Amino acid sequence: MNSQIIFLNTLFILICFIFSLTPYLTRKTENFGVSIPESLYERNDFKGMRKKYASSLLIIGIFLGGGLFVLASILNENTMIIMYTIIIFVYILLGFLIYLLFYKQMKKIKNAENWQEKRKQSVIVDMKFRQEKITYSQWWFLISAMIIIATLVITFLYYDRIPAQIPMHTGFSGNVSYEEKSIVNLLLLPGTQVLSLIMFIFINFIIKNAKQQVSVENPETSKLQNLIFRRRWSAFLIWTAALTQSLLLFSQLTLIFPSLSTYENLVIYVFTSIIIVGTLILAFTTGQGGSRVKLEKQSDTEVIDRDDDRYWKLGQFYVNRNDPAIFIEKRFGIGWTNNWAHPLSWGLVLVLIIIIMIPIILF
Amino acid sequence: MYIQLDFESDIPIYEQLKDEIIMGIAKKQLLPGERLPSVRALAGDIGINLHTVNKAYQQLKQEGFLLIHRQRGVVVNPEGTPKADEKYEKKLTALLRPQIAESFCRGINKEKFWEICETVYEEIKEGDINE
Numbered sequence: 001m002n003s004q005i006i007f008l009n010t011l012f013i014l015i016c017f018i019f020s021l022t023p024y025l026t027r028k029t030e031n032f033g034v035s036i037p038e039s040l041y042e043r044n045d046f047k048g049m050r051k052k053y054a055s056s057l058l059i060i061g062i063f064l065g066g067g068l069f070v071l072a073s074i075l076n077e078n079t080m081i082i083m084y085t086i087i088i089f090v091y092i093l094l095g096f097l098i099y100l101l102f103y104k105q106m107k108k109i110k111n112a113e114n115w116q117e118k119r120k121q122s123v124i125v126d127m128k129f130r131q132e133k134i135t136y137s138q139w140w141f142l143i144s145a146m147i148i149i150a151t152l153v154i155t156f157l158y159y160d161r162i163p164a165q166i167p168m169h170t171g172f173s174g175n176v177s178y179e180e181k182s183i184v185n186l187l188l189l190p191g192t193q194v195l196s197l198i199m200f201i202f203i204n205f206i207i208k209n210a211k212q213q214v215s216v217e218n219p220e221t222s223k224l225q226n227l228i229f230r231r232r233w234s235a236f237l238i239w240t241a242a243l244t245q246s247l248l249l250f251s252q253l254t255l256i257f258p259s260l261s262t263y264e265n266l267v268i269y270v271f272t273s274i275i276i277v278g279t280l281i282l283a284f285t286t287g288q289g290g291s292r293v294k295l296e297k298q299s300d301t302e303v304i305d306r307d308d309d310r311y312w313k314l315g316q317f318y319v320n321r322n323d324p325a326i327f328i329e330k331r332f333g334i335g336w337t338n339n340w341a342h343p344l345s346w347g348l349v350l351v352l353i354i355i356i357m358i359p360i361i362l363f
Numbered sequence: 364m365y366i367q368l369d370f371e372s373d374i375p376i377y378e379q380l381k382d383e384i385i386m387g388i389a390k391k392q393l394l395p396g397e398r399l400p401s402v403r404a405l406a407g408d409i410g411i412n413l414h415t416v417n418k419a420y421q422q423l424k425q426e427g428f429l430l431i432h433r434q435r436g437v438v439v440n441p442e443g444t445p446k447a448d449e450k451y452e453k454k455l456t457a458l459l460r461p462q463i464a465e466s467f468c469r470g471i472n473k474e475k476f477w478e479i480c481e482t483v484y485e486e487i488k489e490g491d492i493n494e
Contacts, residue, residue: 120369120371122368122369122370123368123409124367125405125409126364126365127364127393127399130404131398209404211408308410322410324403324406324407324412324413325406326407
């Protein structure tokens with residue numbers, strides 16, 4: 001079993017971990033995609049549902065992860081990579097089906113109990129929210145841009161020293177095929193750098209412009225939590241971008257100085273681990289919308305946020321024609337999602353597909 | 364400065380929005396020259412149609428509370444809200460008339476009516492202490 005397979009399997013276990021614990025990371029005004037009064041979040045039957053979801057996903061994860069280790073000793077590396085992709089896909093699908101069971105159960109409970117009846121439903125908005133420092137400046141991505149420039153400068157300075165045959169990786173399998181050195185081949189990695197940087201800048205833009213979500217039950221606290229949430233992810237994004245660019249710079253350097261390639265796996269593992277562990281720490285300390293950030297709470301139990309469950313299809317897909325907002329916090333999970341009723345959402349999906357297709361078509 | 368909108372109320376959303384902004388200006392939570400969110404940003408944050416926000420902003424502009432610049436966006440009138448004239452006094456009287464009539468029917472005497480007016484007026488004058 002080679003180190004890459006071990007690394008990918010460990011990665012799979014970490015992914016399982018975060019998937020299983022998702023119900024604990026959402027805002028406390030939601031349980032399995034259904035909005036609830038915050039005061040009910042700790043109810044025993046809800047706690048039980050979260051526990052059941054987490055344990056079933058963990059068990060499935062351990063089972064599939066174990067299967068991956070067994071398969072790794074039987075199958076060859078190329079088949080293994082395909083298996084790995086299939087198993088991740090199966091896991092996500094199973095997770096979603098289990099989620100749906102709990103979502104249905106939650107809807108039943110909600111319909112039976114009528115929480116909204118006694119409370120006034122309203123929406124609260126801070127008129128000065130957009131004057132706050134919501135994210136870190138896009139200028140911070142200059143660090144990443146400088147790394148890209150460095151990559152290009154080094155490539156052209158050492159162009160003559162680059163071996164005539166350069167290794168072009170075929171997937172993760174570790175099998176290396178060689179190709180004739182050319183400008184196009186050498187621009188593959190810098191091209192990836194540029195595209196990924198554009199993506200990072202765009203995500204930072206989303207974090208800044210996503211819908212303001214202040215809870216009527218405790219406006220001041222939830223606003224602060226939300227600002228902390230956005231700022232932390234923005235900062236994380238800036239450094240993740242820099243790490244990603246450095247990693248790609250290193251890969252480019254191994255083309256120029258083949259002796260460096262002995263360290264290549266190690267560098268990839270270290271960088272990926274930093275990014276993944278960072279994501280986990282941030283997800284657990286901050287929670288969705290900053291819900292895990294501990295702040296003093298005021299709590300108004302006379303009012304409740306306007307119920308928008310009918311716009312959340314299956315509790316996860318936001319479709320609201322009357323809402324001009326494009327980006328909105330996810331209901332179940334960490335991060336942001338789209339308003340699928342907005343035509344721009346579909347435009348973005350198209351752009352994303354094109355970006356993914358470019359390298360496939362070109363190379 | 365928070366604005367709170369009640370979606371089950373009989374009062375249309377654009378009117379609630381107008382009332383909340385006027386309250387903010389009265390309580391000095393929104394100062395002359397201060398920027399308000401753009402139509403698009405506010406509509407997105409509240410989750411309502413652009414036209415609703417636009418309608419509220421346009422009416423507030425007409426009444427002299429806001430200015431809408433092409434470049435600088437929406438700002439609270441830097442010269443302050445225009446002082447009441449005869450026309451406004453007439454409008455105010457017309458608005459109060461049915462309310463006074465209803466209070467009268469329900470047996471609220473003049474003193475009680477003054478007391479209510481006084482409380483609200485003072486509350487606005489002092490601004491919201493919690494803010």
